[in-house]
Amino acid sequence: MQEIIKTNERLPFMRFRGIMGIISIILVVASIASLSVNKLNFGLDFTGGTLLEVGFEKPADLSRVRSALDNKGFGDAVVQNYGTQEDILIRLEPREGVKAEQLGTDILDSLRAEFEQTVEMRRIEFVGPNVGDEFIEQGGLAMLTALICILLYIAMRFEWRLAVGAVAALAHDVILTLGLFSILQLEFDLTVMAALLAVIGYSINDTVVVCDRIRETFRKFAKLTPIQTVNRALTDTLSRTLVTSLTTILVLLTLFFLGGPLIHGFATALLFGVVIGTYSSIYIASTVALAFGVSRDDLMPTEVEKEGADQDPLP
Amino acid sequence: MLNKYPLWKNLLVIFIVLVAALYALPNIYGEDPAVQVSANRNATIDTSTMDRVKSSLENVGIQAKSIALEEEQLLVRLNSDDEQLKARETILDSLGDNYIVALNLAPATPEWLKSVGAQPMKLGLDLRGGVHFLMEIDMDEAVRKIVDGMKDTIRTELREERIRYSAVRVDDTTVEVELRTDEAYAEAASYLDGRYQGYNLVEDEENRLLQLQMSDQKLAETRDYAVSQNITIMRNRVNELGVAEPVIQRQGSNRIVVELPGVQDTARAKEILGATATLEFRMVDSENDVRDAVNGRVPFGSELMPMRDGPQQLLKEDVILTGDHIVNAGVGYDEYNRPQVNITLDGAGGNKMSMATKDHVGQPMATVFIEYKATDERDEEGNLQFTKNAEVINVATIQSRLGSSFRITGVGANEAQNLALLLRAGALIAPIQIVEERTVGPSLGQQNIDSGTQAIFWGFVLVLAFMVVYYKKFGLVANTALAANLILIIGVMSMIPGATLTLPGMAGIVLTVGMAVDANVLIFERIREEIKAKRSPQQAIHHGYDSALSTIADANVTTLIAALILFAIGNGPIKGFAITLAIGIITSMFTAIVGTRAIVNSVWGGKKLSKLPI
Numbered sequence: 001m002q003e004i005i006k007t008n009e010r011l012p013f014m015r016f017r018g019i020m021g022i023i024s025i026i027l028v029v030a031s032i033a034s035l036s037v038n039k040l041n042f043g044l045d046f047t048g049g050t051l052l053e054v055g056f057e058k059p060a061d062l063s064r065v066r067s068a069l070d071n072k073g074f075g076d077a078v079v080q081n082y083g084t085q086e087d088i089l090i091r092l093e094p095r096e097g098v099k100a101e102q103l104g105t106d107i108l109d110s111l112r113a114e115f116e117q118t119v120e121m122r123r124i125e126f127v128g129p130n131v132g133d134e135f136i137e138q139g140g141l142a143m144l145t146a147l148i149c150i151l152l153y154i155a156m157r158f159e160w161r162l163a164v165g166a167v168a169a170l171a172h173d174v175i176l177t178l179g180l181f182s183i184l185q186l187e188f189d190l191t192v193m194a195a196l197l198a199v200i201g202y203s204i205n206d207t208v209v210v211c212d213r214i215r216e217t218f219r220k221f222a223k224l225t226p227i228q229t230v231n232r233a234l235t236d237t238l239s240r241t242l243v244t245s246l247t248t249i250l251v252l253l254t255l256f257f258l259g260g261p262l263i264h265g266f267a268t269a270l271l272f273g274v275v276i277g278t279y280s281s282i283y284i285a286s287t288v289a290l291a292f293g294v295s296r297d298d299l300m301p302t303e304v305e306k307e308g309a310d311q312d313p314l315p
Numbered sequence: 316m317l318n319k320y321p322l323w324k325n326l327l328v329i330f331i332v333l334v335a336a337l338y339a340l341p342n343i344y345g346e347d348p349a350v351q352v353s354a355n356r357n358a359t360i361d362t363s364t365m366d367r368v369k370s371s372l373e374n375v376g377i378q379a380k381s382i383a384l385e386e387e388q389l390l391v392r393l394n395s396d397d398e399q400l401k402a403r404e405t406i407l408d409s410l411g412d413n414y415i416v417a418l419n420l421a422p423a424t425p426e427w428l429k430s431v432g433a434q435p436m437k438l439g440l441d442l443r444g445g446v447h448f449l450m451e452i453d454m455d456e457a458v459r460k461i462v463d464g465m466k467d468t469i470r471t472e473l474r475e476e477r478i479r480y481s482a483v484r485v486d487d488t489t490v491e492v493e494l495r496t497d498e499a500y501a502e503a504a505s506y507l508d509g510r511y512q513g514y515n516l517v518e519d520e521e522n523r524l525l526q527l528q529m530s531d532q533k534l535a536e537t538r539d540y541a542v543s544q545n546i547t548i549m550r551n552r553v554n555e556l557g558v559a560e561p562v563i564q565r566q567g568s569n570r571i572v573v574e575l576p577g578v579q580d581t582a583r584a585k586e587i588l589g590a591t592a593t594l595e596f597r598m599v600d601s602e603n604d605v606r607d608a609v610n611g612r613v614p615f616g617s618e619l620m621p622m623r624d625g626p627q628q629l630l631k632e633d634v635i636l637t638g639d640h641i642v643n644a645g646v647g648y649d650e651y652n653r654p655q656v657n658i659t660l661d662g663a664g665g666n667k668m669s670m671a672t673k674d675h676v677g678q679p680m681a682t683v684f685i686e687y688k689a690t691d692e693r694d695e696e697g698n699l700q701f702t703k704n705a706e707v708i709n710v711a712t713i714q715s716r717l718g719s720s721f722r723i724t725g726v727g728a729n730e731a732q733n734l735a736l737l738l739r740a741g742a743l744i745a746p747i748q749i750v751e752e753r754t755v756g757p758s759l760g761q762q763n764i765d766s767g768t769q770a771i772f773w774g775f776v777l778v779l780a781f782m783v784v785y786y787k788k789f790g791l792v793a794n795t796a797l798a799a800n801l802i803l804i805i806g807v808m809s810m811i812p813g814a815t816l817t818l819p820g821m822a823g824i825v826l827t828v829g830m831a832v833d834a835n836v837l838i839f840e841r842i843r844e845e846i847k848a849k850r851s852p853q854q855a856i857h858h859g860y861d862s863a864l865s866t867i868a869d870a871n872v873t874t875l876i877a878a879l880i881l882f883a884i885g886n887g888p889i890k891g892f893a894i895t896l897a898i899g900i901i902t903s904m905f906t907a908i909v910g911t912r913a914i915v916n917s918v919w920g921g922k923k924l925s926k927l928p929i
Contacts, residue, residue, distance in 0.1 A: 053759070055758070077756075077775075090411075094427075102585075104752075104754070105585070116362065120756060120758060121754070121756050121761040122755075122756045122758060123753075123754060123755050123756060123759055124751075124752060124753070124754040125753050125803075126749070126751060126752035126756070127750075127752075127753065128451075128748075128749075128751060131750050131751050132749065133451065138884045139884070141878050141884065142881065142883075142884040143879050146876065146877050146880045149876045149880065150873050150876055150877070153377045153872065153876065154873070154874060157869055160917040190885075190888070190889055191819055191888070191892075192890070193889075194819060194881060194885065194889045194892050194893075197877050197880065197881050198826065198877065198881075198892075200877050201855075201873060201874035201875075201876075201877035201878065202830065202874065204870075204873040204874070204877075205830070205833070205871070205873060205874050206870075208866070208869045208870045208873060209837065209869075211868050212866045212869060213866075216862075236844065239840055240833075240836050240840040243785065243832075243836045244830070244833040244836050247781060247782075247829045247830075247832050247833075247836075248783065248826070248829035249671070249829075250774065250777045250781065250829065251774035251775075251778060251825045251828055251829035252825075252826070252829065253771075254770045254773040254774040254777065254825065255770045255774065255822055255825050255826075256797055257708075257803055258766055258769045258770040258773060259766050259767065259769075259770040259821075259822060259825075260762065260763060260766035260818075261817070262441075262763065262818055263767075263770075263818060263822050263835050266819065267822070270826070271510065272582055282737070296869035305862055312393065313598060
């Protein structure tokens, strides 16, 4: 039998819960601080504007591209390489009074004139400023709805202390992932938003498994203290937690390296989210539940009251 | 104890996987470059069209792979991309303007698969290349136009009734009429009361003010109409482009989505979608002979104009009215149930029409449709050249002096429908603006497919390898389930008509591959625990599956909630991710729980064992 960790002993997870709690609080505070100071580097989907990806035959000279665009009145254009030396990405702020559908073509034409080689249009994206605002609104709303729906489901299936623990773990993962994007100023676009919702799904999945086992262990072993119970449950599920995280991380790594630049942000958010989600399902959910004083009595199956049980039997 | 599935359960598992495999199969056949011919307007497609296409292609030495007549469309499959372009030009030349000839990629699904309704997955624009537009209609402008028209109408009618007013003005969706005297007020109130459908009269006797408020229903109708009219126009223009499988859809209350998959020349597409069409009413020059004009003697003040499906017409150069005065046009029926086109003009248009027609009763009037079509030529600055394309779409005799609403009779039912549509198209009541554009070039699309496929393949291989190393023979069982899961996802995606595979969708499949083993990991870890607790192998299998079940269900339901919310709010590519994720969750529950159990039962479940290879 091959195992990642020999689990004959119960690992004393909860001994470190204080220190882990402090680390988590620091990270969450740092994330929130960064989010309020640096904000998120919102991508085109949210800010509005125009984006062009063009492919050159030979490695493109960025400064020449910039000056060519400057001459045509696109001085505000941000030009950078994208994936390879031949590919460049051009971003423009939203502008008034210009037909959006014309802008991409204009830029392409001016590049073709300047470089006298085949400049291939690979992608044009234009998002109107109002649409961008709507995406932010929709995204935030989706995130909230997801959290509330999951909270309701968990509260229905589990005892409230575990539910609060699970949602705390969830919020922890989302805030930290957002924090990462804010600190590193990675671009936050719609695919990252989707990844974040997938992180929510994954993190809760992981946490549910752990909570399930905590409940089961409470019911099975009456003599253990709550801390011992949690330790035992975490040890029992550790192998599964690590194996699933490992397979998920494996596929995310292939996505990160092979999925192409379009999917990079998506893979980054999920990779980070899964690592954090694995940690939080071990430490956050259980620590919070313990802090709220979860005990065996709370988790015993509710007895079905028999109708008329409180009445005297008929003579 | 022994673990055994009844025969029917095993057969059911096999059956489901086989069906999914059957429907997933078309995806491996790829696509043929093809040219798709459909009829425009009044032309039809039949076997004679097919023969014409065939012979014209043979003349230029193109050997088509197949030519088939399907659902009023002609599909010509070709052997290479070069031939495709050449074939399109050839067919366009030989058939002429009445046909739409579009480049397409036709799935090379074999007949026997097609006969069971199996089709490959639809690819999203990010994989296939193409243009996605989100257009927004200026609703305020649409409503304003209608209310303005109403204002003109009321002015005209009050004047005709000789009711003296001091002002008629527009306030938002209300037309206010201010009267000079109490008598005039009373007269106007009784005249206007209930006269206009969709407007409510509010009386203010003290200030001698009458307010006609547009009812909510009328407001909603106006908005609806603005959207459907714009959709009609977009559809006409997209037809002009010759795009196979375009999507033109309403989104929300005031937006239209236009998706043109596989369009290569995106600049041209944008220009054509942004082009305009107008309409003119003109008198027919019946004093001079058309035949003389055709022979070159066009009288001064008249011009020759082609007529759709008819001989050339000689029209006066003076334009009675242009299409922007048309408020509405629809098909109706007279008392003998003959089709007619009912046209409503705004106030100013009604005046012009009435002035122009009062001396021409009994004479023919022509309706001219003018489109600006893009040619394939460009000027020095690289801008597309547009040609003005005018044609007479209808000639009708004026029966009486016309006002702000009149009708055109003597048309067939189909013609009436077309005419009404064209009349509406000529009068764009609400301006439209592109608020979102996503254009993906064909090379990037292919690159996205390649990287997506690579990621799925290697992710799959890595997980398979890990599972075998870690769980031995049980790992093989999980791997079989994983492969079945992949087939099920692709099969279900191909079966659902609305599901589209996008790049994030492919990422969703990759993610599902990683997460789908979770259920098996849960089960196998349980079995290992049971073995450690000194249960017999058969009991370990039984309890392992049983106790992991509720955990698996809980964990998957929560992920499913996230996927459903993503689906509800996401745009195209994100929706694609949500779809594959949701399908993947459901199919993985089936393969990981029922599928692996079937295998485990039939391999290890039926015999006495002392050890399990886990």
